[in-house]
Amino acid sequence: MKAYYYPTLLSLVLLFWTACSKDKETNDTKITDSYLLSNISESPDLLLGSWNLLDDEDSNKSITSCQATNLHFLENNIFYLNYLDKRIKGKYEIIDSISVNLLNGSNIIGTATQIEIVEDEISLTLEIVDECTENFTGLRYFRIHQFIWEALNDYYLWQGEVPALNDSIKPVGSSRYNELIEPYPEPEAFFNSLKHQEDKYSLIRSDYVDLENSIRGIDATNGVKFVLSRYGTGQGILGVVTYILPESDAATKDIQRGDVFTGVDGQSLNLSNYQELLYNENLDYTLNMADLNNNVLSPNGKNVALTKTESFQINPIQVSKIIESGGIKVGYLIYNQFAQGFDNDLNEVFANFKANQVNEVIIDLRYNGGGLTRSALNLAGMITGQFNDQTFVKYLWNKKLMDVFNAKPIEYASWLGENFTNQLADGTAINSLNLNKVYVITSGRSASSSELLINGLAPYINVIQVGENTYGKNVGGLAALYDYIDNNGTKNPDHTYAIYCMSFFSANSEDFYEYSDGLVPQEELRLAEDMTNLGILGESSDPLLALALSHINADASRFKIKEPDFPLEKTIEDPHFLRDLMITSDINLPLIQLE
Numbered sequence: 001m002k003a004y005y006y007p008t009l010l011s012l013v014l015l016f017w018t019a020c021s022k023d024k025e026t027n028d029t030k031i032t033d034s035y036l037l038s039n040i041s042e043s044p045d046l047l048l049g050s051w052n053l054l055d056d057e058d059s060n061k062s063i064t065s066c067q068a069t070n071l072h073f074l075e076n077n078i079f080y081l082n083y084l085d086k087r088i089k090g091k092y093e094i095i096d097s098i099s100v101n102l103l104n105g106s107n108i109i110g111t112a113t114q115i116e117i118v119e120d121e122i123s124l125t126l127e128i129v130d131e132c133t134e135n136f137t138g139l140r141y142f143r144i145h146q147f148i149w150e151a152l153n154d155y156y157l158w159q160g161e162v163p164a165l166n167d168s169i170k171p172v173g174s175s176r177y178n179e180l181i182e183p184y185p186e187p188e189a190f191f192n193s194l195k196h197q198e199d200k201y202s203l204i205r206s207d208y209v210d211l212e213n214s215i216r217g218i219d220a221t222n223g224v225k226f227v228l229s230r231y232g233t234g235q236g237i238l239g240v241v242t243y244i245l246p247e248s249d250a251a252t253k254d255i256q257r258g259d260v261f262t263g264v265d266g267q268s269l270n271l272s273n274y275q276e277l278l279y280n281e282n283l284d285y286t287l288n289m290a291d292l293n294n295n296v297l298s299p300n301g302k303n304v305a306l307t308k309t310e311s312f313q314i315n316p317i318q319v320s321k322i323i324e325s326g327g328i329k330v331g332y333l334i335y336n337q338f339a340q341g342f343d344n345d346l347n348e349v350f351a352n353f354k355a356n357q358v359n360e361v362i363i364d365l366r367y368n369g370g371g372l373t374r375s376a377l378n379l380a381g382m383i384t385g386q387f388n389d390q391t392f393v394k395y396l397w398n399k400k401l402m403d404v405f406n407a408k409p410i411e412y413a414s415w416l417g418e419n420f421t422n423q424l425a426d427g428t429a430i431n432s433l434n435l436n437k438v439y440v441i442t443s444g445r446s447a448s449s450s451e452l453l454i455n456g457l458a459p460y461i462n463v464i465q466v467g468e469n470t471y472g473k474n475v476g477g478l479a480a481l482y483d484y485i486d487n488n489g490t491k492n493p494d495h496t497y498a499i500y501c502m503s504f505f506s507a508n509s510e511d512f513y514e515y516s517d518g519l520v521p522q523e524e525l526r527l528a529e530d531m532t533n534l535g536i537l538g539e540s541s542d543p544l545l546a547l548a549l550s551h552i553n554a555d556a557s558r559f560k561i562k563e564p565d566f567p568l569e570k571t572i573e574d575p576h577f578l579r580d581l582m583i584t585s586d587i588n589l590p591l592i593q594l595e
Helices: 028-037 143-155 175-181 187-193 208-215 274-278 343-355 373-383 399-407 449-457 543-553 575-580
Strands: 003-005 049-055 070-073 078-083 086-096 099-104 107-118 121-128 132-140 203-205 218-221 224-230 237-244 260-264 284-293 296-307 309-313 317-325 328-335 360-364 391-396 417-419 437-442 462-467 498-500 504-507 592-594
Touching (some): 143 399, 260 296, 317 543, 328 543, 343 373, 360 543, 373 391, 391 449, 437 449, 449 462, 449 504
Parallel strands (some): 328 360, 360 437
Antiparallel strands (some): 003 592, 070 078, 086 099, 121 132, 218 309, 284 296, 317 328, 391 417
């Protein structure tokens, strides 16, 4: 029997499975044992997981109905609740052995009380302030687990090396499968239990809208882009502003590239608190700024209050200009994400370069953590143009998928790789410069599709890398794997989980993909950014741009370049950077047929 998987995203038809639960005992001894099992203050893990809720038949019918259908507790004290046609997210706090508060920020918006958990059954009273109160019973929900297992069993790059994903395991009614899921009632924990030890990138999201928005470059942001770094010998962290997004809140404030901060809302940043202070759900925070003088970092008393704009559309084209240098016209572009929806804007940049007959091009990817492979492919076509239909990238999948693809290489050509193209997805002709050489500025924040661009071009033209080693992400996957419930692409209405799992190695036309330690500039063009001398992006005061221009002019004396006094090092992989480490595809891929 064949299972059918539809274009680009996973199509899984799932069977509903729930564990059979034992009838509750009614004697006094069992009630006592049940209460002890339900002591959530002593055993908070009892709560974890997704609970499908039903109205308690014994519930007081005069109570205002909440119409709740699902309550999900995550291990980081986050909850999701579906009720009254709403889906809300917040934090929860356990207040006693049978009760939790539901919070939005610091405000209590509701409670769950009289909580009793016996095996995979729950009963509770749910109250949402000023809205509703109702008693519920529920069952732990494992359909998400089946979606996770089946997605990884088919698409995971390391499927053959993870015993728990062996094809002999059946996800419905199998005792081996039941043993796999029993220790992990929370979907996130189950997903992580199936990951290969070498996998640093695969992730699961409980709300696929967040994942989709990150692919499109949509985020809640105040406009300050920064790099975090450890300093001193302790746990302290500092932030260095790398650039400010135009038209953001920060663009109206007294903060700029090169500024340093060491605290948020009066609390000093350290390894334990930086994620909560900088990446929480709050839209407002104040950065506490500092100065670095004579190797001493000290607060300067300056505080910058910032407000995030929700659903802010970030334009990845930070700077594009033509620089006249020693009689040479240099096209310069700093591109910060291969985001969906900006390929036409990128094409206009190259139309300007072409019209002005630039002699050289510098692509600045020092802050580009990745994005869509299609955008990287289009950019490669803009830089070149003379290699149309030749191989740009090859995808090396797990053995099970490679056997299918190699058996029908024409039918599955787009799964096996992508070729240089001379037009965008909408048919617009690409403005190609037909270059045989390109300069690329990189850092340890250049990852994924940034590395794909460099590696894909390297067999064809001279790619001159300036700056630091890239990050080293040579693996990728489809943009998202959804839980489809039919062959028409209908997403499961009972949850909003999606998976981004590593599914292939990215190799160039010469089959090279072993750059997990990063792509390396030649020795004379290696230079780290100096946090005390960042310069202005797009100007020769920027040491990395100056180094590239000196190489173009073959005259280093024209530009002042010195080794950094305080190089940006010991950088921390913050959540937003890790989220953006995606090699993804939005191309409509053909049907896969697996035995």
